[in-house]
Amino acid sequence: MKRLISAILFGLLMAGTASADQLADIKARNTLVCGVFGDLVPLGFEDPATRKPVGFDVDICSEIAGSLGVKLQISTVSVAARIPAVSAGRVDVVAAALGYTPERAKQIDFSSAYYQTPIPVLVKKDGPYRTFADLRGKKVSAIRASTPELFARQTLKNTEIITFDDGPAAYLALQQNKVQGMAISQGAAVGFRNRSEGSIVFMNEVLHWEPECIGVKKGETALLEAVNRALDKLESSGRLQQIWDKWFGPETEYKLTRERKVTSLAQFQSE
């Protein structure tokens, strides 16, 4: 019975999703559809002056499209819709702070990590919380369906994790002492800390060191290899470093150094 229900539902989902080699499709229509965030500075957001999507991930997408020799079309995705967007074929690739996890890798394929970020926890500066042990029995907010949520649940075993739909709500909960900490990816965390005018700080411990990858539909090996080649080329030419410095480097409010280079996925899976 269980198998029968699964088989019927599976059949319904699969109906009409079969397609040929996606890389060939992309070349044929001369366009790469790339999913990025539409509202997360500095990864992907709308430039107020031009009303066009800009950001770190938009530049990465543009380089990949260039390397494939096709035009780029940007499509915005939400945190929760990133993976379904790729698996359903609404976008060809997704570049949206997509951290590698084995669970996600069952749904889509991951490229090499083009950058890696620590996942920090933010706390109030004047509060008593300095180490993860201090958060025992307390509450920590996170964005629903984000990897910080998953790693907070794994690492902070005796802490209640409360999720919200977006970063600002999770941050407001911390500001208003509804939670005692906030787990969020580093780029966004720096933004929130800088806007808090000194009232919010990073804890010294980090939840996880996360490889960020490009997501590709499962089984599209030609496309995946083409993306990996593009990333390797970006690294060796120094172009990736330039793009990083443009959005995260010393001239920006984030002042982040890119500590780890493009790393193939096999290295994480063997760790």
Next chain:
Amino acid sequence: MFTSTTFDILWQRDVQLLFLDGLRVTLELFALSAVAAYALGALLAALHFAGAFCSGLVQAFVGYHRNVPAIVQLMVWYFGVPQAFPASWTGWTDAHLSGFFYAVVALSLNAAAYISEDLRSGFRAVSHGQYEAARALGLGYVATLKLVLMPQAARAALPALVNQALSLFKATSLAMAIGVADVMYIARQVDGATYATFASYLVPTVLYLICTLTLMACGSWLHTRLSAR
């Protein structure tokens, strides 16, 4: 792409426990909000007939709750109202008032506005002669309301009141936005952890259907019972 293991999550013990927890929270949210909403709704409907000043206040209350989206009201209660508290309170309210509390407040106020309107139209269905006859028989205003008008008004308003119960039940899912771990919140959490999207949302669909169909059955049972007299 979905793998054939997608639906297997529904047979995992920890996932089932999570959904059970979520169902408990949803039912608690609904039960507490419904009791408060029907009591407050009846009070508001009665106040509506108690002079121009009271009626004006009720109309303002109903106007706000019917014309501002419920999700906004929820956000206002959770994030907005506590900021207006005096600084000496906030330490206590932060520590003791959870998202669940604010969700019950917002949901019951919202539903009470609709319920009071339905009851009011129920009252209007009862002819004025009933009121005059009850008063002529020597019943006071409160006794007239309680013994004569309310039972008839409730009967006339019953279908609409059952509808409000259904709306309120479905509206409990909004509490997810302020971190209340109801069935819908659990569905998103399971989806986020497993990416078995279809299976994750199938569970709340079935659970909501079971609960709302049960409510509808209760409604029609009440309807036959009340109209049999």
